Amino acid sequence: MDEVPFHEIYVHGLVRDAEGQKMSKSKGNVLDPLDVIDGIELEALVAKRTSGMMQPHLAKKIEKQTRKQFPNGIPAYGTDALRFTFASQATTGRDIVLSLNRIEGYRNFCNKLWNASRYVLMNVGLEADLRGEKEHSVADRWILSRLQQVAKEVADSIEGYRFDHAAQALYEFTWNEYCDWYLELTKPVLNSEQSSEEQKHAARHTLVTVLETLLRLIHPIMPFITEEIWQQVKETAGVEGETIMLQPWPEPDESLFDADAEREMRWVMDFILGIRRIKGEMNISPGKPVPVLLANVSTEDERFLAANRHYLDFLARTESVEILKPGETPPEAATALVGEMEVLIPMADLIDKEAELARLEKEIAKLRAEVEQAEKKLSNPGFTDKAPEAVVEKERRKLDNARSAMEKLNDQAERIRTL
Structure with a gap:
């Protein structure tokens, strides 16, 4: 009788509609979570919103409003997308504005994760043996280092009830780093005859290891898609168990933190993004190989260039890379900066x-x-x-x-x- 029933209580904000209005039956702006998850046709939605009203005289207004806002009804977004939407908006002291556009964005995130798993399984295989010798590339070391930092950030955020920070960290790492960068960086390694078996082995091992760990980090927010994918990758990842729900929570491995790899990969990404930006601004086809001149090059820049040329050729489509001598005047060119180094693309022969x-x-x-x-x-x-x-x-x-x-x-x- 004298025991304290709860030691910690989490109070979230009010859930409002896309216009910021409080959801109310009389306003006809209530969204049933099951309709968002499973979808609902327009006529069924209208009937649902205009039945059993305390103010029946508003039925016509609500019907008109519903038909305008949802002309095709509500498509099925799935449970995981809705859960991730709520988590991403669980900001302390603020209400939750529930917009279908935002839910659709997180459904796209689910699709991104699913497509990444297809790529991993296609390149690693369901029964691959990943226990052999490995020669990790700088990209492997970089993504493993970033994974440890994200695992720590997500754990700290959840313990502090900042579910929005946890969701944001998972979203940015999954979409911007793992999918948009690391998966692309593995292609020149896995598809090149010049890559050693140890390098390919390391890339495959890193692909599946990061994916399996990432699934465990995302699982509390998106339980269904993570369980489905985990069941397909667990054997390849060397993990035993019947369900992801009973797997241990990922703990950061301090031995995998690698500031040098992160600095080097930041250089590689800035180089690639700089060339892509110039191509976009000058209306040059993204797939067109371009000659590149480098000015104000440091010893570290030269080292990074030599070690990562295969990434630059594949992702930036560099035709050639030439380092200008100190004091040498470059031709008229578009310029991007990578730190103090100037990346120059001569324009004369590239455009009409x-x-x-x-x-x-x-x-x-x-x-x-x-x-x-x-x-x-x-x-x-x-x-x-x-x-x-x-x-x-x-x-x-x-x-x-x-x-x-x-x-x-x-x-x-x-x-x-x-x-």
Whole structure:
């Protein structure tokens, strides 16, 4: 009788609709979690929202509102996507705004995890023996180091009831580091005849090890998809057990923290992103190999370049890489910075100068018309005084964005004229 019933109580915020309104039967904006999980057709949704109302006279209004908001009903998003949405928004002291667009985004996250597991199983195999000799690459060491940090961050966040921080850490690591980078970095290793068996073995081992650990980290938030994938990878990962639910929680391994590998991989990623950005700005095909010149190169830059050239050739599509001598004047080129090092792509032979200038002039003319139209509207007191503030502010942002884009295109055209 005298025992304290609870020592810790977690109180989450109010769940509101996509417009930030409190969910209420009388407002007709309540979302049944089962409808979000399994999906529901429009007519069934309308009937559900307009039946058993305390204020029947609002039925027509709610029906109209529902048909407008959900013209095709609600698609099935699944339990895991809904759970991850709630976790990602469980910010201390704030209400939860439940938007179907956000739930759809986390359903895409589930698909990303599923597709990553397909890649791993396809390249590792269901019954592969991963106990042999391994020669870990810098990418292997980097992803293993990052995994330890994420495991620590997720554990600390959950213990502190910051489920939003845990969800965010898992999302960013899974999508941005494991899927977008590490899986791509394994391709030149696994598909190259120049890679040793030890290097391929290490890549396969790292792929499945990181995936299995990641599934255990995500499992408390997304139990169903993680169980399904884990059942398929457990034997390959050398793990025994009937269910992921009874597996131990991942503990960070301090011996795998590797600051050197993280610094080197940051250099590799900045190099690749710099070239991709230049290609995007200059309208060069992403798959087109480009010659690269390097200026202001340090000893460490040279070492990183020599060790990671296979990554650069595969992911940045470098045709050649040449280091300029100190004081040597480079040709007219687009530039990206990797630390103090300059990454230069000569433009002369990569684009049709006249065709690209014509394309840019067309884009600039279109933006100029948008700027003139927005300036005319914002200089009209009849618009700025009578229109809602949100509409006026939207028009101001539109003008700023158009001006900024036009300035960038003008700079790009000027660089091309000098070629």
